[in-house]
Amino acid sequence: MEEDLEKVPRLGLRHLQAALLFIGLAANTILQLNVGVTVVAMTNATSINEDTPYYNWTESEKSYILSSFYWGSTLAQFPAGYLCKRFGSKAVLLLGTLGSALLSAATPHSIYAAGWQAFCLIRLLQGLCQVTWPCIHQHLANWAPEAERTRLGAFAYTGFDCGNVLAMYAAGTIASSPLGWPGISYASSGLALCWCLLWLLLGANRASEARFIGAAEKEYIMGDLQMQLSSKKRERRRAIPWRGIFTSAPFYALLCARCADTWGLATMQAELPAYLSGVLRLEMTSNAVFSALPFLLMWAMCYVYLIVADTLLQYKCLSLTALRKTYNSIALWAPASIMLAVGFVGVEQKSLALLLVTLSVGVSSAATIGSELNTIDLSPNHAGILAGILSTFTNLVALCTPLVVGVLVTDATQRSEWQLVFSLAAVVLFAGNVIYLIWGTAVTQPWNEPAEQQQLQLHDEEEEEQKPFQAARLQIQGAGAEEGVALGLHCKDP
Secondary structure (H helix, E strand, O other), rough: HHHHHHHHHHHHHHHHHHHHHHHHHHHHHHHHHHHHHHHHHOOOOOOOOOOOOOOOHHHHHHHHHHHHHHHHHHHHHHHHHHHHHHHHHHOOOOOHHHHHHHHHHHHHHHHHHHHHHHHHHHHHHHHHHOOOHHHHHHHHHHHHHHHHHHHHHHHHHHHHHHHHHHHHHHHHHHHHHOOOOOHHHHHHHHHHHHHHHHHHOOOOOOHHHHHOOOOOHHHHHHHOHHHEEEEEHHHHOOOOOOOHHHHHHHHHHHHHHHHHHHHHHHHHHHHHHHHHHHHHOOOOOHHHHHHHHHHHHHHHHHHHHHHHHHHHHHHOOHHHHHHHHHHHHHHHHHHHHHHHHHHHOHHHHHHHHHHHHHHHHHHHHHHHHHOHHHHHHHHHHHHHHHHHHHHHHHHHHHHHHHHHHHHHHHOOOHHHHHHHHHHHHHHHHHHHHHHHHHHHHOOOHHHOOOOOHHHHHHHHHHHHHHHHHHHHHHHHHHHHHHHHHHHHHHHHHH
């Protein structure tokens, strides 16, 4: 067995799939999050191109634009999880990204024609195309052996942090260039279209379908028990355990943790440019740099967290459940504490405010290992379905966040109004992690397997338990027979 593992390449097609997921997630994140910088650029004359139009939208209209993406993505997540199981993650992710890219290219001319209402419609349609998370969960479940799941999964998810950085920094830089804010849409679209071509050529739903995979690596992946159980034929026949999922305390604990993390992160992703412009009075170029800096730290910290997690698991310092809860506590409670402090820092302490904002976002990347990968722990066979359900609720949370901020903040220059925003986010983050600490787990749930297979496993376990007793009974019977023979012989003796 060890000789077979030595033949498996250290860098193989499974790593290429993780790299493609990284780039794809980065491209989709840019398409999703560049709107925060775009809206600030569209309502302030930032470009040196005098022909670029600008708009005088109200805070309420801006909040509709920022939230409209999530109107569509909320509806898309659950069907996306089902489609991934039915048709494979490759086709679903390809079509979703392609549709979002084409809509991004059409954004500037749509706004020229119909204003902010057209922008909302475009964003809603892009949200319907946002099927990234269920596809990534299902793809990782099909490609990542259990021993490498945390490493490959965490690497793929850092594409989200890379996309955050590019969405903030590159978007701000483009907005200040002769291209103006329309250039943000065109550049985002071009990147996504390039990824679609790579995914079409190199992506594969599972190792058994890959064209360029070696025999040793294929056997290594397919030989993993969970990979054997997720073959296409059995996936189509396996019923989805709806009752098991919706009566599972660990699943609800994960749902609370993901919704809390989304509330805090969505607050910073959508509103950070407005806070930096309104309260700290930063210009667009500086705004772009300091909007991107927290997410750059978040991206870098992902790899630090990954190395530490790998070491802790390798030397068995922590169980996987303890590791998930420790990391999630860092990801939620540290930002909660920092956000409470941010609300009390004004423009006269600009450096301190920027430091606190950067730290609050940077440390939150621990959630990748803390809870984002927990769906694969709970149910490798239904990871895509779980991700679809979670994404539906987290998108509802992300939808509500800009609307709530739009109610709380009527004047973006008033620090007292932002205090309410940050304090609310801190309370949500604290409560979400408390629930996860109590009921969360990384143990695979019984409903992961069909009822028939559970009964078969139970029968096998009972047989294993009975073997010592059966052996002991045979020994007793054998001893009794020998004793009987000896007594019989003794009786026949005169």
